[in-house]
Amino acid sequence: MNISIAGTGYVGLVTGVCLSEIGYHVTCYDIDEGKVQHMRDGISPIYEPGLEELMKKNIVEGRLHFTSSANEAYEKKDFIFIAVGTPEKEDGSANLQYVEAVAEAIATHATQDTIVITKSTVPVGTNEHVKSILLEKNKNGVQFQVASNPEFLREGSAVYDTFNGDRIVIGADEEEVALKVEALYKPFNLPIVKTSIRSAEMIKYAANAFLATKISFINEMANICERVGANIDDVSSGIGMDKRIGKEFLRAGIGYGGSCFPKDTKALLQLASEKDYTSPMLQSVIEVNDKQRVVLYSKAVEKVGSLTGKKVAVLGLAFKPNTDDIREGASLLLIRELLKDGAHVTVYDPIAMPHVEKEFGDQLVYAGSSIEAITDANLAFIVTEWSDIKSLPLTAYIEYMREPMIFDGRNCYSIEEAKKYPITYLSIGREPIE
Ligand code: UGA
Numbered sequence: 001m002n003i004s005i006a007g008t009g010y011v012g013l014v015t016g017v018c019l020s021e022i023g024y025h026v027t028c029y030d031i032d033e034g035k036v037q038h039m040r041d042g043i044s045p046i047y048e049p050g051l052e053e054l055m056k057k058n059i060v061e062g063r064l065h066f067t068s069s070a071n072e073a074y075e076k077k078d079f080i081f082i083a084v085g086t087p088e089k090e091d092g093s094a095n096l097q098y099v100e101a102v103a104e105a106i107a108t109h110a111t112q113d114t115i116v117i118t119k120s121t122v123p124v125g126t127n128e129h130v131k132s133i134l135l136e137k138n139k140n141g142v143q144f145q146v147a148s149n150p151e152f153l154r155e156g157s158a159v160y161d162t163f164n165g166d167r168i169v170i171g172a173d174e175e176e177v178a179l180k181v182e183a184l185y186k187p188f189n190l191p192i193v194k195t196s197i198r199s200a201e202m203i204k205y206a207a208n209a210f211l212a213t214k215i216s217f218i219n220e221m222a223n224i225c226e227r228v229g230a231n232i233d234d235v236s237s238g239i240g241m242d243k244r245i246g247k248e249f250l251r252a253g254i255g256y257g258g259s260c261f262p263k264d265t266k267a268l269l270q271l272a273s274e275k276d277y278t279s280p281m282l283q284s285v286i287e288v289n290d291k292q293r294v295v296l297y298s299k300a301v302e303k304v305g306s307l308t309g310k311k312v313a314v315l316g317l318a319f320k321p322n323t324d325d326i327r328e329g330a331s332l333l334l335i336r337e338l339l340k341d342g343a344h345v346t347v348y349d350p351i352a353m354p355h356v357e358k359e360f361g362d363q364l365v366y367a368g369s370s371i372e373a374i375t376d377a378n379l380a381f382i383v384t385e386w387s388d389i390k391s392l393p394l395t396a397y398i399e400y401m402r403e404p405m406i407f408d409g410r411n412c413y414s415i416e417e418a419k420k421y422p423i424t425y426l427s428i429g430r431e432p433i434e
Helices: 010-022 033-040 051-060 071-076 097-109 126-137 158-166 175-188 196-226 232-240 261-274 280-290 295-304 329-341 351-363 370-374 395-399 415-419
Strands: 001-006 025-029 064-067 077-081 114-118 144-148 168-171 193-195 311-315 344-348 379-384 405-408 424-426
Touching: 001 010, 001 071, 001 097, 010 025, 010 051, 010 064, 010 077, 010 158, 025 071, 033 064, 051 064, 071 097, 071 193, 077 097, 097 114, 097 126, 114 126, 126 144, 126 196, 144 168, 144 175, 144 196, 168 175, 168 196, 175 193, 175 295, 193 196, 193 344, 196 261, 261 280, 261 424, 295 329, 295 379, 295 405, 295 424, 311 329, 311 370, 329 344, 329 351, 344 351, 344 370, 370 395
Parallel strands: 001 025, 001 077, 025 064, 077 114, 114 144, 168 193, 311 344, 311 379, 379 405, 405 424
Antiparallel strands: none
């Protein structure tokens, strides 16, 4: 069985590596020759726990290949996965130019009958569009069939999620195609949902929209908790024990970031509006998140007034722990506001700092540890709950900061713990300690 993956971002690379680990021969294609060269040497372009080890193993065992040649990638393949990005356009809709370019290249280079599987998150109807490109540009008279196979892995636990997912969704309009894709996934031994192409495409958007809704909902509850003197952590566990609600994704914080929820909620809203449906709920989910992402900054301004000349520490830059991805991270919004106000900003993140340095250069000081970042600071913001950040004892803030004033966007410390110390501790959805 010969498999190709177009695109070596999170989804493409992890899928390619995991399929090779199962035993398939996999070729991963990317247009970026430099990146391909690195990957051939077993170097992952993304930080993802466990990925590089599997990459190296499968390269050595001869099952995993990387190429920047479209011909090598698409000729003589049984399955070709499209896993390229679908970035946000200015109007919020998904930009399909990379998906279209891959479809055209497959149509040009394929030399045998192939099933083309779209893994990229794409608007409903895209697979039909892919099929029409494949048919129209078909150069070698081969037969193309298409399937939708959305991906549900999370950054930071992508390899684990691939082997332990809750389900694999296969959207195909022909039974024969669905059965072939199902057989491909059989070794994963995971529950499989077979449905139409359009429903599969919609499942992906609906899943991300639902998870984003849970986050905005709990953040909204946190804001109410702050005003009525309740504790959001207790409220989350209290409601989460109801199986109909479920305990996952009820952590209040500084809103959702990353390359998926912000983009996909907007794309779904845009898709609905193209069909003359304005989704009031999706609009609210996005609006609540936009406000929540700057809530720490608002709390700081309310507390200290002007931030001009203050020495400020920002702990955690990635949009969540265990990734170096800073896309749509609340840290970036916070840093921009702090710099605008004339604060002196020192940042720390165990992995993501180089990406932030690319954007902010010498406007920031880059610390080698949380302690170094908070030393002599007037204010400290906790943005990402990396384990080394959340395990920093509160006494360290007292010892190293000029005045221990902490704005915790991830509720890393319990209120009971914070109350033991002479600190200012403002968190999310809980009583302020001042
Ligand atoms: C998300 C989905 O969880 C994956 O299932 C999906 O495949 C992926 O998007 C995608 O579409 O590619 P990811 O963006 O990697 O995965 O990260 P999550 O772990 O879902 O977190 C997203 C954001 O929500 C983070 O900023 C996180 O801090 C925030 N979050 C999450 C909360 O604020 N509270 C929570 O309870 C959970």
